[in-house]
Amino acid sequence: MQREHAAPVPKRYSTVMDKSIAAALDLPPLEKGWVWLVGAGPGDPGLITALGLKAITEADYILYDALVDDRLLALAKKSVGLIFAGKRAGVKSCKQSDISSLLVDLAKKANRVLRLKGGDPFVFGRGGEEAGALASARIPFRIVPGITAGIGGLAYAGIPVTHRDTNHSVTFITGHGSDGKLPRLNWQAVGKGSETLVFYMARKYAGEIATALIAAGRNANEPAAIIANAARQGQSVIVTDLAGLGAAAEKAPALSIIVVGENVRLRDDLDWLGRKTRAFNPA
Numbered sequence: 040m041q042r043e044h045a046a047p048v049p050k051r052y053s054t055v056m057d058k059s060i061a062a063a064l065d066l067p068p069l070e071k072g073w074v075w076l077v078g079a080g081p082g083d084p085g086l087i088t089a090l091g092l093k094a095i096t097e098a099d100y101i102l103y104d105a106l107v108d109d110r111l112l113a114l115a116k117k118s119v120g121l122i123f124a125g126k127r128a129g130v131k132s133c134k135q136s137d138i139s140s141l142l143v144d145l146a147k148k149a150n151r152v153l154r155l156k157g158g159d160p161f162v163f164g165r166g167g168e169e170a171g172a173l174a175s176a177r178i179p180f181r182i183v184p185g186i187t188a189g190i191g192g193l194a195y196a197g198i199p200v201t202h203r204d205t206n207h208s209v210t211f212i213t214g215h216g217s218d219g220k221l222p223r224l225n226w227q228a229v230g231k232g233s234e235t236l237v238f239y240m241a242r243k244y245a246g247e248i249a250t251a252l253i254a255a256g257r258n259a260n261e262p263a264a265i266i267a268n269a270a271r272q273g274q275s276v277i278v279t280d281l282a283g284l285g286a287a288a289e290k291a292p293a294l295s296i297i298v299v300g301e302n303v304r305l306r307d308d309l310d311w312l313g314r315k316t317r318a319f320n321p322a
């Protein structure tokens with residue numbers, strides 16, 4: 040189990056979450072002996088929920104992932120125990136069983152424990168496994184959903200995850216099986232199932248995925264986008280098509296979401312962030 044910070048944590052703020060907001064929204068307290076599993080959203084710290092923010096200011100211990108923004112951690116109490124429990128290139132990752140037992144131990148010692156994860160804790164984030172360990176140990180817990188990268192990341196790229204003109208369904212897929220390889224999916228079924236496909240952890244196998252989808256009958260010219268560092272510093276979006284997806288992925292940064300489907304075209308009009316940064320001025 041590593042106990043270190045992903046990066047130096049900036050100055051702490053003495054302000055805690057405005058009590059009147061917590062009262063107006065009737066937010067419950069993070070109580071002693073409880074664990075809250077909270078999603079921090081895809082990057083932009085403003086995308087955390089009110090419950091998540093409150094938990095940060097109340098927690099005695101925060102076990103956080105590499106993708107959690109330091110500005111959120113800076114809102115914690117001075118006495119907080121910050122424990123890095125994520126994965127980082129070049130550093131041996133914490134074992135899932137270690138993280139789960141630490142959550143149980145800290146809660147048993149009557150601490151207020153916050154497990155803070157990127158995106159949504161139950162979307163390809165092992166939140167279900169951690170909640171399972173808490174349930175078996177009879178530790179009371181709360182799940183606070185977060186904005187998942189496969190929805191919020193698309194929104195930050197100006198791509199609606201659904202739109203009546205382009206897709207009535209969407210499928211979320213991981214490109215990374217528990218053995219580190221591309222999961223053995225029924226690609227024929229995946230290809231035919233939803234008009235829009237959203238892939239997590241898929242950059243490495245993007246070429247294979249595209250080939251499998253074309254073999255399943257998807258059009259090689261169908262639009263696809265790679266959204267890297269979505270809602271984070273340095274967000275970049277590559278728009279390509281299925282035929283070009285593998286080559287495009289080789290050039291893309293590691294942290295990326297891949298979306299395949301006609302809804303990608305909507306970005307032409309809806310890239311609000313790009314417009315803003317290009318000093319969009321209708322005058």
Ligand code: SAH
Pocket residue numbers: 081082106156157158159160161162163164186187188189192238239240241266267268269270271294295296
């Ligand atoms: N629980 C998280 C997903 C964890 S799996 C969620 O709900 O978003 C980690 C994968 O999520 C990454 O490999 C990447 O594919 C995707 N991801 C997470 N944050 C991202 C971001 N800010 N930009 C692009 N992809 C992101």
